Amino acid sequence: QVQLVESGGGLVQAGGSLRLSCVASGRTIRSYAMGWFRQAPEKEREFVAGFDWSGVSSSYVDSVKGRFTISRDNAKNTVWLQMNSLKPEDTAVYYCAVDRRLYGNSWLNWGNVYSGQGTQVTVSS
Secondary structure, eight states: OEEEEEOEEEEEEEEEEEEEEEEESSSTTTTTEEEEEEOOSOOOOOOEEETTTTOOOOOOOOGGGGEEEEEGGGTTEEEEEEOOSSSGGGGGEEEEEEEEEEEEEOOGGGGGEEEEOOOOEEEEE
């Protein structure tokens, strides 16, 4: 079992930036895809960004392309999400996730991941 702890959320004005961090424990993240999901109030949870198991290939939902950047450090068992040019519609609880399966691709499926408790991101207009 892997445990994930997110941090870095908060309140920011539109146009601002935040950097989310996620530290994994209980298992190395090497050889596992990792990423971020988010869930806004009264909306379904959606995939935001992910790295494949090798850390070479990444994927982003269209709404964050060019604004968000995912990165990872296997030695630190850590993944980050740099969020720039934030918009009010980015307001959500953000969840870190790691694939349950080895050698997964960069577009994670919520049904196949371990996830953290989430961190709130609120963007004011």
